[in-house]
Amino acid sequence: MASYKELKEWFVTGFNGSTQLDIIQVCMFLPAALLLRNISCKSQNFIYDFIFTVIPIIGSVTSTEFNLLKLIILALVCIINSHKLTSPFTNTRPAFEIKDGVKRFQFVTEYRSLMLVATCISILAVDFPIYPRRFVKTETTGVSLMDIGTGSVLFSSALVARSARDPLKPLFQKIKAAMFSCLPLLLIGSLRVIVHKMVDYQEHVSEYGVHWNFFLSLGVVVVAAPFLDGSPMTRVIFSIVIMIFYQILLIFGLEDYIFNGPRDNFFSMNREGILGCIGFFCIYQIGLGLKQLILDSKNYMRNLAYATAFSMIITQILFAFVDPSRRLNNVSYTSWVVSHNLFYLSVVCLAERCVVNCSPNAIIDAINYNQLPYFMLSNLMTGIVNVSMFTLYTPGCLAYFIITLYMFTALSVMWLLLKFHIKLKFW
Template identity: 30%
Template sequence: MDAKAYKILHESFMQNNTGTTPWETVLVILPTAVLTILSNCLNIILINVTRNSFLIEFFVLVMPLVLNATVLSESISVSLTVFSLLTSFSVFVLYNYSPKRKLVTFSYLNKHLDISLVITNFRGTVNLITAVCILAVDFRSFPRRFAKTETFGWGLMDTGVGLFILANGLVDPVARNEPVALRKTTKGCFPMLFLGFLRWFSIWWLQYQQHVTEYGVHWNFFVTLAFTRLLSTLLLKIYKRPIFWALICVVGHEVLLQKGLTDFLLSTAPRDNLFLANREGICSLPGYVALHQAAVALGQWLHTKPAHKSINCLATVSSLSATMWLVALLSAPPSRRIANLSYIAWMLGFGGTMLALFVAVHIVSSALGVLCNGHVYMPTILNSINYNSLAFFLLANLLTGVINLSVPTLYVAPLGSLFIISTYMFLTTFTIYKLYLNRCKFKFW
């Protein structure tokens, strides 16, 4: 098959997906929280937290994500059970054979919570699952129900842009109770816009496959991230109350969607000018700004004193997550393309679930004495990704492009795809891990 025919086949392979159930999207992520405890325990038991932790963390944290997104996708619940049993056994060994073991009591629920570790776990996991999916989706071993939905639905890959915006909002300067940094934000958005332009140019130049209805012809993920952050900062400069802007944006956007914007965005209208060519990316911005502002408001609370008590944080984040899940389930189906109310609620519910799980990880690790220099141990892979998140994501995108240009992914057998994806994840995580050990931060602005 020639290149043009394969490009058409690949683009059609990505179209008309209807998604999966909301619960299955969580099941794919859930093992990471369980396995973080296992990884921490193994590092303490086997190597006492030395620099040789990478291989343990790769096989315990990264490979299960790869397996759940490919060859184990039809038995995720079984794999989760196995991972949970392994974690329980590891905890049992640590508790019974550690010379520094202490009696586990409910007092640990009132211990001080290092919220920065919780957020680092969250951001690192979001980056990991995104890196796995952006390559795995090009293989037939990746189930179509996990791919991005065409219009409405619960697709695992639909969570990517929403969780990235949520993660960015949690570490926004305003979320950390710092002044609004408009100049710094603007400066930081230029590299994202440049990457967005570079992505569009490379797709055009290489005639790389493109699903136009995702964001538009020229618009893409990087451009959405840049404009969302820039617009959010401008609003906070006017009035420093993120929850106010979140409500204004989500209500205003939802009214417009109900008044006909939805039909326009999902129509087959010609893309004969710059606005029409990129209507999905441009018109979904208010929804993404609302999500970012909600994340900033959540980040503000997480950095307050009440949130530093483990039980307070766990109860509040869990309640918020449950409420948002309820809103998402009772609303119209979510749509990433238009960033409607149910999509925003889904992302807040999904993100809240992940945060609550990592608060629980912090509590369990603290109770078991899984500590390094007096602090709860943090997986080095997640720490290194958080330290160099842009470099990690760029490397993942670059390798994804190289592999797609070199290999006809749609014709690769399941075991072959597992080998390619595993090798790709090893290269990306090991590179970022080595950069972290040498404190090399990829930032030129």
């Protein structure tokens, strides 16, 4: 039997990742679960919504050897219930509602919430043997399921960002609002570093560095966003120019520094996280730039299809010349994140528009009401599980139970907050 040290080394060692088809097959459970729930539940019910929305996604990232079979079964269920479905192109049900003067597309809300569900499942499941090693964050180059998480959070946040709602607002006010908005993120990120060092929590240095983390990257991107102000097309073009320039720097020595440089000061110890903000910033800006195009009141489906097809073609071309790398956040990786998010946004849109009448989803509504608190609670619970047991030795059935209980608990808290109209985000 392998020693604990050997198992630990195995679990934190990155891989070249899985195939793109494998990742697509796993993530197709997001729209599949949505469609299954919408044709199965006639009213909002937390237990039913958890079974039909969350359980299929848990199964998709763990029992991957049966994923194709499970997708076929879900497809057959939908075919059997085809009388409840309609053409997404002729559905007369409104795709969005106007609230506080802002268009809120239902499929965007569902895409963001389902993506966060899959992310929160993965951050705990990855510590158990039932989670496939090919889905772990890659060490150098390649792509995997967990490589898409941070970029997806940023891209999805851009689609609902307040900073893009009032283009005539003075730049100074935008910067002030962004700084106020990012303060909680920077505080959370700093506290996370302190707590991790105090409890000697296991971390993978090549992910963000010694002190850096996701919340700090998100805070930096948010506070820097107003400085690239302009039209949607300007944001996209400037982001592309920045990524090309960054890729040139990688080719001429920066890549070797990130992979092999010494860690002898704050910058070098956290170079992955700090330099990675360049790629994350561009992903966020592209999301802001595409927002107005793909969320058009009349042609949202057509525009979304065009944007998805174009971005996926560009991504495959880039893959032929530049190996994608989450650690570098290089041009092919950022393009891959954007194209995959557009693809999943497209299929969630189709799944949402295929149903004539669908009742509110308790899981979607609860997450949407308190998204950042839900992600923070999931991170906290993940840490509690990891310091209280040896996850590496956990049998499959017990691991399934723990992951399900963890998701049920976190979502129950969010549902209760929604029920009592308690919104924890006040900034």
